[in-house]
Amino acid sequence: MLAGEIPTWIGEIYNMHYLNFRGNKFHGSIPQEICNLTYIQVLDLSINNLSSIIPDCFSNLTVMARKNSQFPNPGPSISTVIISQNAEENKRYGYSSFQWKGHEWEYKQNLKFLKLIDFSSNRLTGSIPRSFSYMKGLNSLDLSRNSLTGNIIEDIGKMEMLNSLDLSYNQLSGKIPTSLAEIYSLGVLDLSNNNLSGKIPTSTQLQSFNASVYAGNDGLCGDPLPRCPGNRLRPPTTNHPRENTNEKDDNVGLSFMQEVGISIAFGFIFGFWGVIGTFMLKKSWRIAFFNSFDAIGDWFYVRIVVSLSKWRHN
Known part of the structure; x- marks a missing residue:
């Protein structure tokens, strides 16, 4: 039930590894000083009333920039701050719970292997910071249920270790970057309910997801959604294209037969009745x-x- 703004002095706890403010009533902006937490592995500010833009300073998070799970030991200091709905339970049993792949997961010994950013269910605006692409070791990024605009960053493919990406329920526009298909570790994806458009990049990775992952984007097309208008290069997945070809051939044949019938009719009129009419007159x-x-x-x-x-x- 904590309210007010996130204090800027939080950025002075340089050796912090895990920061969980999930499910409170914090408002205002995300302080720029939060990027001073170079050892941070889990940054959960979800389900609050945070607004304004996301600071573009995440290139400073050196631990998240590393693909391996090892990080320097910062020495004895505060390493974890948990101010969330489950704080008492976390304190008693010595573990923390986070949203992972859309579900609540509890972490004990394996917490050190998790690298996560969750800003979901706030009122954040502006575009996705380009500095996110520097976090090559990040496992999960959840920016869903905000009011983010602009395009998905082109260099998102540099987040090589990303396993879960949720950008749903925003106002993102433009095309899905082709680099997204280069994240081969991606197991959970949700881009639904935005303003995305264009053809979904062709890749086994992106086409393997259910169509619901892309739902609510009226401008999107291509597998697993209906194919794009005028797209002749995509291999057919059903018999519909062939059926359409047959239908077109039938229409051409029908038009030809109509012309023949009209020719016969005029020939009969001018030939037969021309002679008979002359004889009668x-x-x-x-x-x-x-x-x-x-x-x-x-x-x-x-x-x-x-x-x-x-x-x-x-």
């Missing part, structure tokens, strides 16, 4: 036409009689 043509038929019939009759006579005599 001109009596002399009609008489000449039937006389020619009589002459042809007489010629055939004579030829048949002559042929039969020759056959009998032979």
Whole structure:
């Protein structure tokens, strides 16, 4: 139930490893001095009323910048501050609990291997600090449920050890950086309910996630969402593209048959009715036409009689 602003003197506890202010009523901004905690491994400020922008100074967090889990021993000093909803339980049993992959996890001996930043469920604004890309050893980053704007940082792929990334329920825009596909350790991802657009980068890593990971971004397309309009290069995953091709071929064939039918109709009208109409209007043509038929019939009759006579005599 602590309120007020996070004090700037917190940055003077240089040897701190774990700072958990989760679930209080802190307001105001995240102090710039927090980046003086060069040994910090867990920084949890989630579920408060913090506002303003996130300070762009995380390149100073040297322990989080290292991919291995080893860090220098700072000597005897305060290393952990836990002011959270479970503070009494943490103090009694000697462990801490943090949000990890969307669930509450308790850490005892393995706490030293965890590197985590959680600023979720506040009222933070502005863009994601570019200095986040320096934290190559960070395991989990949760900035969800804020009011962050701008693009996802292009160099996010430099966070090579990132296993969990949650940027959901913000106002982020632009394309998903292609470098995100280079984080092969990424096991949990949530980019839902933003204003992201464009094609999801093609990679086995990003396409393996469920479509719900990208839901609520009307401008996004590509696997596992519906394919992008005009995208002819993406291999078909269903039979729909072939069915559409057949339908198009059928339409072309139908158009050709219509043209043939129209041609036949006009030919019949101008050919047949042209001749019959002329015979009906001109009596002399009609008489000449039937006389020619009589002459042809007489010629055939004579030829048949002559042929039969020759056959009998032979």
